[in-house]
Amino acid sequence: MPAIVAPPARVDVIGQELALAWSDGGESFIPLEALRRACPCAACKGEPDVLGRGENPRVSYGPQSFELRGFKFVGGYAFQPTWNDGHESGLYPFALLRELAA
Numbered sequence: 274m275p276a277i278v279a280p281p282a283r284v285d286v287i288g289q290e291l292a293l294a295w296s297d298g299g300e301s302f303i304p305l306e307a308l309r310r311a312c313p314c315a316a317c318k319g320e321p322d323v324l325g326r327g328e329n330p331r332v333s334y335g336p337q338s339f340e341l342r343g344f345k346f347v348g349g350y351a352f353q354p355t356w357n358d359g360h361e362s363g364l365y366p367f368a369l370l371r372e373l374a375a
């Protein structure tokens with residue numbers, strides 16, 4: 274289990290990056306394209322089959338796939354972005370956001 278990470282105090286889109294200000298004073302910057310490619314939802318990452326092998330379906334991206342339309346926080350533990358191509362099923366635990374920015 275990843276460490277529990279408190280929600281970011283602020284989230285902004287600056288240029289092509291997501292900028293996060295954490296309540297401990299740290300800041301993270303994640304390129305939007307990297308954020309989308311790291312989408313943890315089942316459609317993007319696939320789910321392991323019965324033998325535990327991960328199937329990674331062919332995910333196709335367009336120019337709108339890396340444009341952030343909006344976002345919300347879910348359940349106090351995750352960030353849910355909505356992309357301009359309509360994709361919004363990815364739930365990014367805050368700990369994952371910190372990892373992506375590392």
Ligand SMILES: [Zn+2]
Pocket residue numbers: 312313314315316317318360362363
């Ligand atoms: Zn996804």
